[in-house]
Amino acid sequence: MTTIKKGSRGDDVKKLQQALNKACNCGLSEDGVFGAKTETALKDYQRKYGLTPDGIAGPKTWSKLGYSTSEVPMSRLIDxxxxxxxxxxxxxxxxxxxxxxxxxxxxxxxxxxxxxxxxxxxxxxxxxxxxxxxxxxxxxxxxxxxxxxxxxxxxxxxxxxxxxxxxxxxxxxxxxxxxxxxxxxxxxxxxxxxxxxxxxxxxxxxxxxxxxxxxxxxxxxxxxxxxxxxxxxxxxxxxxxx
Known part of the structure; x- marks a missing residue:
């Protein structure tokens, strides 16, 4: 998974929104656009789970959300x-x-x-x-x-x-x-x-x-x-x- 933040767009943003909705029932639009609402929801999630609340989805955040961050050619959302x-x-x-x-x-x-x-x-x-x-x-x-x-x-x-x-x-x-x-x-x-x-x-x-x-x-x-x-x-x- 790539590191993404406010302003990012694409499939990884959509995966982030889906994971946040599933974990916290955030009500985010799963549109692949990293806007203010996605940033706020991510910061809230990071605070809740002891991560640095910087609004950036990096390796630690992806891992906490259940995704693989290795170079294995697949991303796993574990449920x-x-x-x-x-x-x-x-x-x-x-x-x-x-x-x-x-x-x-x-x-x-x-x-x-x-x-x-x-x-x-x-x-x-x-x-x-x-x-x-x-x-x-x-x-x-x-x-x-x-x-x-x-x-x-x-x-x-x-x-x-x-x-x-x-x-x-x-x-x-x-x-x-x-x-x-x-x-x-x-x-x-x-x-x-x-x-x-x-x-x-x-x-x-x-x-x-x-x-x-x-x-x-x-x-x-x-x-x-x-x-x-x-x-x-x-x-x-x-x-x-x-």
Missing amino acids: EIILHCSATKEGVNFTSDSVNAAHKARKFSTYVDSKTGKTLYIGYHFYIRLDGTIEECRPINVRGCHAVNHNARSIGICYAGGLDKADTNGTKIKDTRTPAQKAAILSLCKRLIAEYPTIKRIIGHRDTSPDLNGNGVIEPFEYIKGCPCFDAIPEYKHLFKV
Whole structure:
């Protein structure tokens, strides 16, 4: 994203206006013209979130609004967190390296690890080990590969587990989260919501299933899979102000 201020025009200004309207219900005209009203709304937003209220949308402001500011050739407005399980048995120490190998076999989209230069395949942005260790996987500014039709606007978090110890065919699902994993997921979600105030909901992978009866609620009979094996929406609803 480019740095823009009063007098700027174009698509980035329109994206800024859309993000401010979504975050603060500012009532701005999304016309791509950075005028006095957009400047005032931006300054108010910057004050609210501890940024320098200079009315200039630079890297820190774009990041706070949920947009990527890297040189990756895409801009991501993030508005949801999607929770997953690794679909492995309770107590099995399945690592992010194992997930990466599984996703490679399934030919997931790739990205290059900026630290090692290696090409990786893991589709999640974060992976939670049994002991609650949070492993960073895909950079947040890189589109995930974890939920069809939701990857462009979401952050994917996966925890190790999701199957009963007695499972023999991958169908005996269970919420196997350890206390440490539950604490880690909650802490991570709180941090991400603070960093990306455009996030409006936390859902499970199964909540992305099609709404077959059109009633606006994804019900158990509509689930295309059980992941993440617990009901994420009510568990984390309290993190959002009504």
